[in-house]
Amino acid sequence: MYDIIIIGAGPAGLTSAIYACRASKKVLILEAKSYGGQIINTLDIENYPGEAHISGFDFATKLYNQAKDLGAEILFEKAVDINVIDNLKEVITTKNTYMSKAVIIATGSENRKLGLPNEDELVGRGISYCATCDGAFYRNKNVAVVGGGNTAVEDALYLADIASKVYLIHRRNEFRGEQSTVNHLKEKNNVEFIYNSNVTKLNENERLESIEVTNKDGLVKTIDVAGLFVAVGKIPENQNFAKLVNLDESGYVKSGEDCTTNVAGIFVAGDNRIKEVRQLVTATSDGAIAAINAVKYINDL
Amino acid sequence: MSITEVNKDNFEKEVLKNEGKVLVDFNADWCGPCKMLKPLLEEIAETHKQIKVVSINIDKEGELTDKYNVSSIPCLVLFDSGEEIKRNVGLISKDEIEDMIGE
Structure with missing residues (x-):
């Protein structure tokens, strides 16, 4: 029996663990893959207060060790369901069942896919969801980025220095990304903007060879690229808890800044919660708030 | 058994x-998910002595990286008696690695 079970060992979940352990609670973290979450893909974090430069891997490892040293237990099992039994919570994983007084859901989000038929089999053979991870494989090759947010614009800028040509394909005619980054990108002479268009087909010969792009007037063209970087947003990983916890139409947990949910004793922290700003610092902030409120909830039981 | 560094x-x-299964880990020093995977592979090498685990640094071994069409890392390729039989791109858990190598 645990006081608090935290689902997810990203920055939000690990921060929750730190706060909960420091409040002398017995904490179990359940993680499906490996600790750190999405931040491990970041080469250099430059916007976390107090750390001018740190790699995502180093940051995650420091956070993980801090939580473990304070007494958090961590098991690498995927949580698939939560049941409420009187005042207690039963968390079911692919291997076991664990009981606790409170649960913090900090599962984060995963990359949204384009949804094209051969997309999955081309991952690692031309399709990528992480420019900083895979950009180096496309030196002096033609690549495309699809998307219109900050990630897409930053990916295109990063790739412009590596690839010979970058196509940025966006379904609208303006970018939601930061204007300064967009301006930087417009100064690059090897970046071509393709507006009002979607990627509609992936042509392959073992590897990705070209993409079919269709614009809003139905005009189709084929572009030869060795790589396509997909940056069309994220999907919150809340599906397993949807029967219990209220989600909005995009799948984010309905919760305010207090990180509470519609279920007493179940809290949410990080990117899988409804919020305006999804940054490392807001994830760790959520982690602290969720843990403090979970501790308060347990002490009042 | 530790992880052997392999080159061209x-x-x-x-x-x-190599007779039997070899799990090849294509990785790079700058790749965070690769660093996450490494201790898991070390555990696999330790507990599954019948499997050989080797590492290929993609920045040093461009020829092998191209030959095996690796364009995203971490990339695990499982060979059995010289034939590629399975491939996984991206970070996976220890359980998933065990599934992959069929243990």
């Missing part, structure tokens, strides 16, 4: 000519 000169001997 010893790839044939260490991987292709």
Whole structure:
């Protein structure tokens, strides 16, 4: 029996663990893959207060060790369901069942896919969801980025220095990304903007060879690229808890800044919660708030 | 058994000519998910002695990286008696690695 079970060992979940352990609670973290979450893909974090430069891997490892040293237990099992039994919570994983007084859901989000038929089999053979991870494989090759947010614009800028040509394909005619980054990108002479268009087909010969792009007037063209970087947003990983916890139409947990949910004793922290700003610092902030409120909830039981 | 560093000169001997299964980890120093995967592979090498686990640094071994069409890391390729039989791109859990190697 645990006081608090935290689902997810990203920055939000690990921060929750730190706060909960420091409040002398017995904490179990359940993680499906490996600790750190999405931040491990970041080469250099430059916007976390107090750390001018740190790699995502180093940051995650420091956070993980801090939580473990304070007494958090961590098991690498995927949580698939939560049941409420009187005042207690039963968390079911692919291997076991664990009981606790409170649960913090900090599962984060995963990359949204384009949804094209051969997309999955081309991952690692031309399709990528992480420019900083895979950009180096496309030196002096033609690549495309699809998307219109900050990630897409930053990916295109990063790739412009590596690839010979970058196509940025966006379904609208303006970018939601930061204007300064967009301006930087417009100064690059090897970046071509393709507006009002979607990627509609992936042509392959073992590897990705070209993409079919269709614009809003139905005009189709084929572009030869060795790589396509997909940056069309994220999907919150809340599906397993949807029967219990209220989600909005995009799948984010309905919760305010207090990180509470519609279920007493179940809290949410990080990117899988409804919020305006999804940054490392807001994830760790959520982690602290969720843990403090979970501790308060347990002490009042 | 620890993880052997493999290059284009010893790839044939260490991987292709090896009887039984070899799990090849394509990775790079700058790749965070690769660093996450490494301790898991070390555990696998320790607990599954019948599987050989080797590492290929993609920045040093461009030829092997191209030859095996690796364009995203971490990339695990499982060979059995010299033949590629399975491949996984991206970070996976220890359980998933065990599933992959069929243990």
